[in-house]
Amino acid sequence: MKIETGHRWVGWSDTGGNRFETSDGAAIEAVADATVFALGGASWPRVGSDGGWVSPFRNAGIHVSELAAANCGIVVGWSDVLARKFAGEPIKNARFTVGDMTSRGDAMITALGLEGGPIYALGPALRSELAATGQATLLVDLHPDLDHASLVARLAKRRPKASISSWLHSAGVSPVAVALARDVTSNHLPGDPAVLAGLLKALPIPITAMAPIERAISTAGGIAVTEVDEDFMLTRRPGVFVAGEMLDWEAPTGGYLLQACLSTGVAAASGVLTWLGVAPTN
Numbered sequence: 001m002k003i004e005t006g007h008r009w010v011g012w013s014d015t016g017g018n019r020f021e022t023s024d025g026a027a028i029e030a031v032a033d034a035t036v037f038a039l040g041g042a043s044w045p046r047v048g049s050d051g052g053w054v055s056p057f058r059n060a061g062i063h064v065s066e067l068a069a070a071n072c073g074i075v076v077g078w079s080d081v082l083a084r085k086f087a088g089e090p091i092k093n094a095r096f097t098v099g100d101m102t103s104r105g106d107a108m109i110t111a112l113g114l115e116g117g118p119i120y121a122l123g124p125a126l127r128s129e130l131a132a133t134g135q136a137t138l139l140v141d142l143h144p145d146l147d148h149a150s151l152v153a154r155l156a157k158r159r160p161k162a163s164i165s166s167w168l169h170s171a172g173v174s175p176v177a178v179a180l181a182r183d184v185t186s187n188h189l190p191g192d193p194a195v196l197a198g199l200l201k202a203l204p205i206p207i208t209a210m211a212p213i214e215r216a217i218s219t220a221g222g223i224a225v226t227e228v229d230e231d232f233m234l235t236r237r238p239g240v241f242v243a244g245e246m247l248d249w250e251a252p253t254g255g256y257l258l259q260a261c262l263s264t265g266v267a268a269a270s271g272v273l274t275w276l277g278v279a280p281t282n
């Protein structure tokens with residue numbers, strides 16, 4: 001077996017050979033009985049996966065859905081004050097909703113917007129809302145374990161001369177929650193306990209974009225599953241197999257991405273053995 005590094009696949013030749021450019025600029029063509037591509041998506045392109053394969057695949061008539069950032073942060077137009085004072089602060093134990101998708105947990109405020117598992121989980125819903133209307137709204141329930149009436153009851157106990165900060169503090173509203181509510185209302189917090197409770201249970205945060213794919217954990221989009229057979233062989237290119245993030249699927253972080261990449265890799269390898277008429281060894 002020979003492993004070659006520093007070879008960039010740049011497309012197929014007219015006769016179906018694999019064309020490579022080597023790191024010293026040489027052009028090489030390799031003809032293979034079977035080829036497995038695992039060239040990744042386009043997130044963190046500086047570590048190698050830059051989606052450069054998309055054009056040659058599309059030119060060969062293979063349907064490749066647009067690559068998009070998945071498992072990534074979202075962009076919020078925070079005020080300068082919020083971005084400066086609260087970037088790096090977590091929103092603890094909140095419920096996040098976009099359309100009919102909901103997630104729960106901790107999210108991190110960043111200078112750009114929001115990051116974290118519950119935000120990543122809402123990626124598909126946020127992406128489709130952004131694609132449809134150019135904007136999206138994230139509803140944040142900052143007190144998911146209190147119903148509206150219980151939160152109103154807490155907020156109703158305001159001492160006559162208490163400042164807004166000490167009133168909300170004594171009602172158990174965290175400084176981060178107060179800052180977010182101030183930001184969303186341009187510092188016009190409602191004084192009415194029922195209205196304020198409604199706001200804290202469904203704080204509408206306007207989302208302007210997904211974070212750039214360059215900083216995303218994974219890539220949505222890719223080679224349509226209709227382009228491959230059950231062995232992950234391209235139906236338009238017999239003998240050519242694909243695996244991993246090149247394919248159009250998405251999954252949450254937590255090992256599911258790696259599992260899907262490894263599983264499709266094993267399935268493609270087994271497909272190669274079938275294609276070559278070689279019995280698999282266990």
Ligand SMILES: Cc1cc2nc3c(=O)[nH]c(=O)nc-3n(C[C@H](O)[C@H](O)[C@H](O)COP(=O)(O)OP(=O)(O)OC[C@H]3O[C@@H](n4cnc5c(N)ncnc54)[C@H](O)[C@@H]3O)c2cc1C
Pocket residue numbers: 007008009010038039040041043044047048049050051052053216217218243244245246253254255256257258259261
């Ligand atoms: C910061 C970060 C954290 C992550 N955390 C998790 C996690 O906790 N759990 C989880 O399950 N997943 C995680 N992932 C995702 C996981 O790493 C990917 O889903 C997985 O590595 C994709 O595997 P792949 O083989 O499809 O592609 P890649 O791992 O991207 O490998 C593709 C390879 O192909 C090479 N390549 C690309 N184009 C060419 C070309 N034209 N010619 C030759 N070579 C080329 C690239 O250099 C690269 O080496 C994380 C990803 C990132 C970026």
